[in-house]
Amino acid sequence: MNEKEQSLDFLYKTLPEILIPWYLKHARDLPWRKDRVPYHVWLSEIMLQQTRVEAVKGYYTRFLKEFPTIADLAEADEDRLLKLWEGLGYYNRARNLQKAAKKIISENNGVFPSEYSEILTLPGIGEYTAGAIASNCFDEPVAAVDGNVLRVISRITESYEDIQKPAVKKQVKARLEAVYPRTRCGDFTQSLMELGAIVCVPSGAPKCGVCPMEDLCVAHRHGTEQKLPVKNTKKERKQEERTVFILRCGTKIAVKKRKKEGLLAGLWELPNISEKKTAKEAMEILSEWGVSPVSLKREAIRKHVFSHIQWNMTGFYVECGQEAPEMEWVCKNELGASIALPTAFRQFLDEDFFQNV
DNA sequence: AACTCGGGGTC
DNA sequence: GACCCAGAGTT
Numbered sequence: 001m002n003e004k005e006q007s008l009d010f011l012y013k014t015l016p017e018i019l020i021p022w023y024l025k026h027a028r029d030l031p032w033r034k035d036r037v038p039y040h041v042w043l044s045e046i047m048l049q050q051t052r053v054e055a056v057k058g059y060y061t062r063f064l065k066e067f068p069t070i071a072d073l074a075e076a077d078e079d080r081l082l083k084l085w086e087g088l089g090y091y092n093r094a095r096n097l098q099k100a101a102k103k104i105i106s107e108n109n110g111v112f113p114s115e116y117s118e119i120l121t122l123p124g125i126g127e128y129t130a131g132a133i134a135s136n137c138f139d140e141p142v143a144a145v146d147g148n149v150l151r152v153i154s155r156i157t158e159s160y161e162d163i164q165k166p167a168v169k170k171q172v173k174a175r176l177e178a179v180y181p182r183t184r185c186g187d188f189t190q191s192l193m194e195l196g197a198i199v200c201v202p203s204g205a206p207k208c209g210v211c212p213m214e215d216l217c218v219a220h221r222h223g224t225e226q227k228l229p230v231k232n233t234k235k236e237r238k239q240e241e242r243t244v245f246i247l248r249c250g251t252k253i254a255v256k257k258r259k260k261e262g263l264l265a266g267l268w269e270l271p272n273i274s275e276k277k278t279a280k281e282a283m284e285i286l287s288e289w290g291v292s293p294v295s296l297k298r299e300a301i302r303k304h305v306f307s308h309i310q311w312n313m314t315g316f317y318v319e320c321g322q323e324a325p326e327m328e329w330v331c332k333n334e335l336g337a338s339i340a341l342p343t344a345f346r347q348f349l350d351e352d353f354f355q356n357v
Numbered sequence: 358a359a360c361t362c363g364g365g366g367t368c
Numbered sequence: 369g370a371c372c373c374a375g376a377g378t379t
Binding site: 050051052054055087088089090091092093165166202203204235262263264265304305306307308309342343344 | 358359360361362363364365366367368
């Protein structure tokens with residue numbers, strides 16, 4: 001073992017004794033930390049994938065209130081499920097959640113599996129989430145390596161490896177699992193992520209002055225913590241032009257259900273087509289749809305940014321003479337209560353619009 | 358290994 | 369604007 005590996009070995013071995021006591025003292029009071037019920041921990045971990053804590057809090061509480069048990073989730077109506085997920089994004093998380101719930105009911109007698117390898121087989125659960133559940137709920141010495149952990153480790157060890165490479169994540173996981181404590185496995189898992197969330201933060205300067213690893217962190221000793229972690233280059237977002245119709249017929253608004261696969265799968269949408277159309281072209285399209293006579297009230301330009309696509313939308317607000325057959329015509333109440341309409345479209349339903357509904 | 362899949366903070 | 373977030377599934 002060379003000098004560099006000895007240093008790494010020492011740093012990793014030190015983590016549990018320093019971070020667990022720090023975590024027990026500084027842990028935030030979060031809704032999903034009130035108990036260690038696998039269903040609760042599982043739900044929170046799914047919601048937290050690529051999603052900030054503050055955004056999740058409200059969704060988590062609402063979701064559990066409506067679906068208190070795995071059986072309730074398994075039996076849930078999909079439209080209702082998606083409505084509860086509306087605005088949270090990555091909607092396949094919700095479908096996979098229910099798929100897994102059904103699997104647990106049918107194949108495991110409703111009992112959440114207690115072993116890392118079994119947990120990993122559930123839809124929507126990858127290595128990170130399986131590790132988080134296994135260590136937190138079943139005290140198994142399994143690491144949960146997320147963006148927080150990779151950032152913390154890359155700084156403590158001053159590693160300039162690209163943390164987006166799977167090999168890097170794999171090695172960090174193995175090294176962590178070599179030093180997992182015999183008890184309090186969940187606290188150790190949480191301590192690494194908590195440090196990343198509230199001290200070794202992702203944006204802005206890390207709060208090294210209050211970090212329990214301050215004296216040991218190699219990046220901090222070298223003043224390089226702001227350069228880490230290293231991530232691969234970004235790819236450009238595809239630009240898509242769309243024309244969106246905000247159609248009213250009396251007090252009803254036209255919506256359509258999206259396809260079962262792909263972007264915003266299974267959610268609702270305002271009628272829309274690809275390409276940017278002029279008002280004249282747009283009115284011609286509407287006559288083909290059978291909503292005539294039409295009266296164009298106003299236009300609006302809106303933009304929506306997804307992870308890999310940007311929609312540049314032209315919206316036409318139109319009063320229609322009849323309800324076209326190929327779509328659903330719903331009232332304002334339904335739009336709020338039962339129709340899961342993504343943010344991209346909800347932008348068009350501004351105050352002016354609702355005053356006239 | 359590269360893509361797909363949301364939405365909102367933060368700088 | 370650009371980046372990032374308690375990632376997973378598909379190709």
